Amino acid sequence: DVVFESACFDGTCIRKGALSLGMRTEASAKFEKGLDPLNTLPAVQRACELVELLGAGEVVDGVIDILNYVPQPHTIRMDPERVNALLGTDIPAAEQYRYLARVDIRTADDSCPGGPADVTIPSWRGDVEGIADLAEEVARFYGYNNIPTTLMRGQTTLGGYGAAEILERQVSSVCRAFGYDEIITYSFISPTQYDKIRWPEDYQRRNSFKILNPLGEDTSIMRTTTLPSMLEILTRNSNYRNQDVKLYEVGRTYLPGGEDGLAIESKTLTLGAYGGDMDFYAMKGAIEAILQELRVKDVTFRIGSGLPEELSYHPGRFAEVWSGSDCLGWFGQIHPLVAKNYGVDAEFYCAELAMDELENAKGADPEYVPLPKFPAVTRDIAVVCDRAVTVGALEDCIRRGAKGLLKDVSLFDIYTGSGIPEGKKSVAFNLTLRSDDRSLTAQEADEDVKSILETLKAELNAVLR
Structure with a gap:
């Protein structure tokens, strides 16, 4: 006597078990996807039929059927217009219903209505749960290659770089052309960094945002200037005996005054260099190249106007960058006392330019101008x-x-x-x-x-x- 068993196993249990045991089999690959439990009885009946056809035995009556879970056919609201909106097509409603009927997804009266209607999902299609799944079935029969390439309907936004992103890419391109390597530093620093760059004790330190759960004292506040971060990297390179170093960073600073007590996040272009032929005029040339690329007009370089930031720079080798009546930033040699605070003897040259001010001062796109007809x-x-x-x-x-x-x-x-x-x-x-x-x-x-x-x-x- 031979007993035939036909079983269906829970897909989630099989998937987790195969993963935990590291045993991937053909059976687990099938059952983990979820099979129709109502196919168990037809399967064992087919096996018994083959036994009789092959003359291998005699089938006797009697079936023990244990149904722990019987999936019931469920209905989904089919909306042809919604399907066309999802696919970007214009397929007639009747044709969509005919496509679904091929996979046994039918209306109650097996008709092809011209509008929305409820369709019954067979038990063996447990993967069909919503209108998007119905749209996928329609797309498969319609043919993916027949779906036209179109933009989304309604209000669309074309991809592309914003004005700030274009500006950052232009600035970075000029910096790299001048041999500057990009760095990315942390946005939080130590309060002692303000002492190193010779800022007054009460200047902006009291307005720095403190981190509630800092990693340590060295990373306990959000920076209000990018200069300490640049000087730290320059010092590290100097200690590593790197002779010629040129670095730049487009980093954020965090100043008070935002809405709901939040910070005003601004981006600053910071240049830092030492060694080789680097001097005040070499840094000035790099800044002029950046401003020329951005077509900034009315550029002037002025002697410092007494800003507290000026204390970090050499008093005789410091200049502010202006465009008309707007100050774009400043540059110069780092003050020898600041360099001493960082434990180096090299002459560091740095520049700080506000990206927002650069964007405002940026000129219009260039236009063609014919060559002059008359001699100069x-x-x-x-x-x-x-x-x-x-x-x-x-x-x-x-x-x-x-x-x-x-x-x-x-x-x-x-x-x-x-x-x-x-x-x-x-x-x-x-x-x-x-x-x-x-x-x-x-x-x-x-x-x-x-x-x-x-x-x-x-x-x-x-x-x-």
């Missing part, structure tokens, strides 16, 4: 002025004194020595003059130069050498 007239002038007068102030004065013909001004010589009075210096510029609608005469060029010299004399007491 060049003039060289050398003026004697006080040594305290900066070249930037002289250039601004020259541009204001011109009568509209000046196209470019460039410095080519600074001289102090024989023939120049004590406390004075000689500064020479090359002027390029051109008109867009005619060729200039020598008289017109001389009149423009005369106006420039008069403005220099009146505003800066700079006279022609």
Whole structure:
């Protein structure tokens, strides 16, 4: 006597058991996906039928059927318009119902209505639970290759970089072109970092956000400046005997004043470098390249205006970066006392530029300008002025004194020595003059130069050498 058994096992139990035991079999792969328990009786009946067909035995009456769980057919609301909205198609409703009938998903009267209707899900389709599953069945029979490529219906947003992201990528590209490597530092620092950079005890430290569960004293507050983080990395490289180092970071700072007591999160571009040919003017050149890439206009470099941040920099090698009436940031050599606090003798040069201010000062996209049709007239002038007068102030004065013909001004010589009075210096510029609608005469060029010299004399007491 032979007893045939046909069983269906719980998919979750089989999956977890096979995973915990590390025993993956063909049977576990089938049962863990969930099979129809109502197929057990037809399966054993088929086995008995084969026994008789092969003449291997005689089937006797009697079946013991234990049904611990009988899945009942359930219904789902089928909405053809919703299916088309999910798939981005325009399939007729009747055709959708015919597709579903192929997998035994039918309406109560086995019809193909033209609108929404309840459909019965067979017991062997336990994976069909909602309208999205019905849409998948329709898509399989309709053909994925027949579904057109379209944007989402309704209000859509095309992907792409935002203005701030484009700005950050542009700035990073220029920094990398100048040999600067990107770093990413923590946004929390130690309160003692403010002492290292020579900030006053009550300046911004009292406004720093304290972390409730810090990892340690060295990471107990949110930074209000990115300078300590940059100096820490520069110091580490110096201690590792790295000779030439150029680093940049676009990092966040956290200042009070936000809504509901939250912080104002701002991004700052921080440059840091030492060694090699790095000096004040090399850092200034990198900043000028960044501003040129962003097409920032009316750029001037001014002597420090007494900000507390200025205490971290060398008093004679520090400058603020302005665009018109907006301060974009500052740069210069780190104060020797600050470098001493970090235990290094190297000359560190750093720059801090506010990304929000850079975005506001960013110029419009470039437009094509045809090459000039008329030749330029060049003039060289050398003026004697006080040594305290900066070249930037002289250039601004020259541009204001011109009568509209000046196209470019460039410095080519600074001289102090024989023939120049004590406390004075000689500064020479090359002027390029051109008109867009005619060729200039020598008289017109001389009149423009005369106006420039008069403005220099009146505003800066700079006279022609």
